[in-house]
Each structure stands twice: as C-alpha cells, then as structure tokens.
Amino acid sequence: MSKVEMVELNNELLEGVGSYCLRSKKKSTGYINKNRWLNNRFEEGLKYVQLLDNKKQAGFIEYTDAEYSSRVVHADGYLVIHCLWVSEVGKGYGTRLINKCLEDAKKLSKKGVVVITNSKTSWTPSKEIFLKNDFQLIDTAPYDFELLVYPLSNEAEQPYFPNDWEARLKKFNDLTILRSFQCPYVEIATENIMAGANKLNIPVELIDFKNREELMGFSPTPYGIFSVIFKGQLITFHRLTVHSVVKKLRELTKNSLM
Template sequence: MTHIEIVEMDGQLLEGIGSYCLRSKKIGEGYKSKNKWLNQQFEKGLRYIQLLEEQKQVGFIEYTDAEYSSRVVHAEGYIMIHCLWVSAVGKGYGTQLLQKCIDDAKQRGKKGVAVLTNDHTSWTPSKALFLQHQFQLVATAPFDFELLVYPFSGDVELPYFPENWHERLAGYHNLTILRSFQCPYVEVATENILAAASKLDISVDLVEIQSREELMEKSPTPYGIFSVIYKGQLISFHRLTVHSIYKKLQTLLEEPV
C-alpha cells in the first residue's frame, strides 16, 4: 500500500525536505529567495503543506490569511490560497490538500476560502478542482483573472477586486518590473525581461514590493507578485521567453508616442 504523508513545513523542514517548486535548482537565487520569503511569512501565519508519496514530494498547497496574502484581493476574514499543485494526478491528492485548507479555515473561524485563477497561465491553480468543492465565481478582472470563493455561510461579505486596474497601468511609462518572491520563478522571469530589454537598449525600473500595502496600491493585476509594464501596457504577469518579450517590446517601441 502506498504510504502518503501530509507535512506542514516550517523553517527547519525547509532546510531538510525543501520547498516544492524549482527544487531541482536549490542553489539558484529563485529557490533561495522563495525559502527566505517563506520563513518570513511563517511568522505571519502562512501555511505551506506538502504531500509526500513514499517520501517523494508530489504536491503542495500554500495559503495564508487574506490580510497577508500576495494577491490583490479585498478579502478580510478569509483564507487566500496562493498555490495548489500536484504532480501525481488522478489520485485525489489535490482534494486532500484543499480539504486540509478548508478544515483549517473552519477551525480558525474564518469567513471562507478564496483563490485566484486564470485559465491562460499555469502560474495560478486550475479552477476545476475548486468548482468541484463548493467554490463559486464571484468576480473577474482584466487579463482573464477570476476570483473563486467558498463562503462558509450565506450572510458573509464576499471578497472583491479593486476596480482601478487601468489607472494603475497608466502610471507606468518606462519599462517597469514589479516583483516579490512568493514564486521562485520570478527570478528567471526577471532575467528574461532584462535580457530582452538589453537587446533593445531599453532601461528597466525594478521595483521590489516590500509590503502588502504596497502590493495593494501598485500592482496592475490581481496576481500581485510579478508585473511587467511598458508605456502603460501590461507586457506580462508570468514568465515569458526572451524572444517573446523582445517581440512585445519591439512592437511598443516602434509605436508613436
């Protein structure tokens, strides 16, 4: 019989088992930055739970109180899921991890659980699992973002997005990267932007998001942790190849001011 273990990570276990994503490159800056970020967030109540199959990492869920989350969502009193990922599909592992989060939220007297999804990128969880477990679509935002929520009662206020996305984008004319290290792939995503910009001799403003308040104020998408903007337009909120970025930037560079 397959041995399954659900392990809630802490700083000591990060040194041993390690975090899930990018674990094949543990000496890389992205992986190290993620673990540093996790240790900081553990102090604020973040949960990072891995599922082990025969002592092998096969999935994880990361969630926190919405008031400390890396998603640009107003959701006071809710739990916000950042990530949910499994590599061994069809075994119910995703359901086990999600149920762990739901049970935790109920035990802590939360209003419910929320998650940000986007069908056009793998950088957010797939919404199919959540729709199977009483989550409902409550809001949408530009660039195909959706907010799914499982409220624990019918009389609680539902989470919602800000409404000034266009105004946020319009505030950036120079090529600008906004980032934090909730995701380890942000480092390589940044490197690709810098490489493409260098080929076109475009200078880059790199903004390190330092707080939840700054995130809520500046991010031009609900995803929050990585945004690339040029001439008031969103280039990307996830990793692209250098070639793809080059083409996007070149098109905007050639447009009249």
C-alpha cells in the same frame, strides 16, 4: 500499498526539506529567495503543506490570511490559496490538500477560502479542481483572472477585486518590473525581461514590493507577484522567453512613434 501523508513545513523543516518549486535548482537565486520569503511568512501564519505518497513528493498547497496574502483581492477574514500543485491528477491529491486548507479555515473561524485562477497560464492553480470542490466563481478581472470562493458563512461579506486596473497601468511609462518573491520563478522571469530590454537598449526600473500595502496599491493584476509594464500597457504577468520580450517591446516602441 500507497501511504499518503501531509507534512506542514515550519522554519526548521524548511531548512532540511526545502520548498518544492524550482527544487531542481537549489542554488539558484529564485529558490533561495523563495525559501527566505517562506521563513519570514511563517511568522504571519502562512501554511506550506507538502503531500507525500510513499515518502515521495506528490503535491503541495500554500495559503495564508488574506491580510498577508500576495494576491490583490479584498478578502479580510478569509484564507487565500496562493499555490496548489499535484504530480498526478485523478488520485485525489488536490482534494486532500484543499480540504486541509478548509479545515484550517474552520479552526480559525474564517469567513471562507478564496483562490485566484487564470486559464491562460500555469502560474495560477487550475479552476476545475476548485469548482469540483464546491468553490464558486464570484468575480473577474482583466487578462482572464477569476476569483473563486468557498464561503463558510452565508452572512459574510464576499471578497472582490479592485476595479482600477487601467489607472494602475497608466502610472508607469518606463519599462517597469513590479515583483514579490512569493514565486521562485520570478527571478528567471526578471532575467528574461532584463535580457530582452538590453538587446534594445531600453532601461528597466525594478520595484520589489516591500509589503502588502504596496502590492495592493500598485499591482496591475490580481496575481500581484510579477508584472511588467511599458508605456502604460501590461507586457506580462508571467515568464516570457527573451525572444518574446524583444518582440513585445519592439511592437510597443514602434506604435508609440506612429
């Protein structure tokens, strides 16, 4: 008989169990950075909950107060879901994890819960599971980003995205990587950008966000934790192959000379 349980990680458990993403490469820089990042965020109230089915990892969810979130959204008083992953669909794992977040939001007297989705990449949670659990689509942003909310009060101010995305991009002409270590795959994504730029002898400026204020002020997308900009245009907000990096950079370099 299946036994499903949820384990909420803390500093001590993280040391023994570790986070789930990139777990197959525990010695990688990305995995180490993610666990270090989690250790620092627990003090801010971040929740990282693993779901186990017969002691086997079956899913996890990560969420925190909007005021400490790695997503670019105005949502003070809400919880923000960073990540949701399950090993199999159709077993109710995702709903269990979402309900855990909603229960915490109620206990903390939050205005509700928000999540950012994007159908063009697997780097964000899938929109469908949230719509199934009564979240509402309330805002959109360039590059197919969507803001969904589960309100816990009809009187609460609704969260919203900034509206100056184009102006943010224009601040950067040189090839620039903006990043946070909330996702362990950021390191791999960075390495591919560096390798592609090196093939074309294009210098890269690397900016690591030190706090939420920097992220809210400079990130050119709601995703927040990884953006690559060149000549005022967004190259990507997720991992690309080295070949794709070279192709995109060549196109932009060529166009700028025309």
